[in-house]
Amino acid sequence: MSTSEQPLSPADRAERFETVLDAVATRRSWSSVTSDAPSHDELSRIVSAAGRVADHSSLRPWRIVALRGDARRRLGKAIAKASKDRKPSDKPHKAPLILAVVVTEKKSHKVPRWEQEAVASGVAHTVSLLLDAAGWGVFWRTGWYTRHKAMRKAHGLAKNEELLGWLYVGGVPEGKRRGSRRPVDGERFITEL
Template identity: 70%
Template sequence: MSGALEAVRDRRSWSKVTDEAPTRAELLTFVSAAGRVADHSSLRPWRLIELRGDDRERLGAAIAKAEGDKKPSTKPLRAPLLIAVVASYKKSKVPRWEQEAVASGVAHVLSLLLDDAGWGVFWRTGSYTRSKAVAKAHGLGKDEELLGWLYVGGKPPRTRPSRRRAVDAKHHVSRLPRKKKP
């Protein structure tokens, strides 16, 4: 089995991670590789924002503001590194949905690379990803949208097997319908 196939089959979400995280240099290596996803017209309609330390507390305050809570959210403190995934739309013949798909592809490939390198990763989204308070905290431009965050940290010892079942591909792959005879 190829290394890529094995990495994809072994991938799982790690909702709990330890306090270790990849260095900035390691992260940049992974991002450089993840940026090779299929990208119509090579627009690179994405960017990533690295959140560590106090950045996570600032995000917690923005989430609280978005949700109308008085206390900062502790969700961003669940991992030592958060990577905000931003769709950064470009004026182009390439439709907006396709540009968002590229940004999502970068995030997914990055999560695979991090997982394969031994890091625990969880992709978190939520209604507040589209809120003004959270967008402002991330410094998003008018042609940008936050797609969520990759929460990254060390993998704790596995206490139980992965709950994710294998995909039965036969239920998801089909052929074009046959033409009906007149």
């Protein structure tokens, strides 16, 4: 048994919990980011960790498409095509790295499509949390056009795939401080049977 597989002591478990709780409780969206972005290696490490989300039958029904540089221009053209605009959208240029989150449905008699989409959504949220905890600015973007055929083509989607949305990633602007969000009252969202 490796060190990471050994049970944690109550003190270590409490410390780990507080660290994770703080990271989740202080997460925020950054609608404005700088031109800095995580490297491929850093992103790979984050995606590997995010792949640990609960996944019935370990289907891994998801993938991430990283768009940097000129790929963002092509995405802007696809958004324009879907929106019937003449001018390419400038939205993809609001961040140096865009992570398209794709659900890749796997044939399964046990795991329905909705559950596979939930796994992909869980991966997206976990990637967002990990990027935020690593000091990157992240915001989630969706839209009706995620299911448009221009998006399918732009992202190279197969017949069994759907685009869920994009994580826009960049550096946190200097001088900006972490804003506070109104806390959620957990008691209001818990019911007991």
